[in-house]
Amino acid sequence: MCENMDEYLQPTPTVQCRHPEIVAYAEQRSRGASSDVEKAVKLYYAVRDDIRYDPYGAVVTVEGLKATRTLALGVGWCVPKAILLAACCRALGVPARLGYADVRNHLATARMRERMRTEIYYWHGYTSIHLEGKWVKATPAFNLSMCEKFGLLPLEFDGREDSIFQAFDAEGERHMEYVRDRGEHADVPIASIQKTFAEVYAHLEMGGANGAPAESRQDFDFEAELEEEARSRAAGGSQRLRG
Numbered sequence: 001m002c003e004n005m006d007e008y009l010q011p012t013p014t015v016q017c018r019h020p021e022i023v024a025y026a027e028q029r030s031r032g033a034s035s036d037v038e039k040a041v042k043l044y045y046a047v048r049d050d051i052r053y054d055p056y057g058a059v060v061t062v063e064g065l066k067a068t069r070t071l072a073l074g075v076g077w078c079v080p081k082a083i084l085l086a087a088c089c090r091a092l093g094v095p096a097r098l099g100y101a102d103v104r105n106h107l108a109t110a111r112m113r114e115r116m117r118t119e120i121y122y123w124h125g126y127t128s129i130h131l132e133g134k135w136v137k138a139t140p141a142f143n144l145s146m147c148e149k150f151g152l153l154p155l156e157f158d159g160r161e162d163s164i165f166q167a168f169d170a171e172g173e174r175h176m177e178y179v180r181d182r183g184e185h186a187d188v189p190i191a192s193i194q195k196t197f198a199e200v201y202a203h204l205e206m207g208g209a210n211g212a213p214a215e216s217r218q219d220f221d222f223e224a225e226l227e228e229e230a231r232s233r234a235a236g237g238s239q240r241l242r243g
Contacts, residue, residue: 060190097128
């Protein structure tokens with residue numbers, strides 16, 4: 001029996017695939033593509049590198065996760081970046097849904113490790129795109145410049161094979177592993193994410209009524225932390241960015 005793709009083409013409060021700004025961005029960044037696979041690949045690299053990854057200031061609300069907000073800010077964490085990619089795909093008639101998993105992250109800055117108090121990142125987000133008759137996973141979270149600072153091989157996507165976080169970094173040391181699959185959804189399961197965050201990140205006061213962190217985003221600068229630790233490594237001091 002064929003799967004009904006209709007719900008994976010519709011707009012939602014966060015996956016704003018019919019918003020003029022999203023449509024314009026999707027059309028512009030997929031220009032020249034002649035197939036759905038080519039469109040998806042172009043959109044993947046656009047979202048991966050146009051939107052700078054930053055895990056600080058995560059807000060788990062409809063307003064905080066809207067595709068238009070992420071596009072306007074030019075910065076976001078894995079969940080809103082996956083939402084933006086799904087919105088762009090749907091805007092061009094390519095079915096897309098939102099996937100989630102808990103991952104063990106062995107790579108982070110010292111301040112990030114201190115703030116998280118765990119190496120498990122709950123509800124890590126990716127985009128699942130229906131191409132050539134099958135669902136293919138695409139993870140647009142880490143932009144190219146950040147991969148270079150982390151010493152990671154950038155995550156590539158060809159539209160035919162799953163593209164999830166590398167198990168190892170560029171030097172062969174363990175980077176990230178998936179520990180729990182939370183399924184794929186037509187829209188963001190905000191209430192479930194808030195509930196988990198309230199339990200595991202209670203010290204950050206996330207996942208409550210408004211899903212916002214206690215600290216403002218201005219209190220942290222992830223790029224600056226990466227650059228500082230990269231300089232330390234280059235100078236020979238070097239503790240790796242490991243958890």
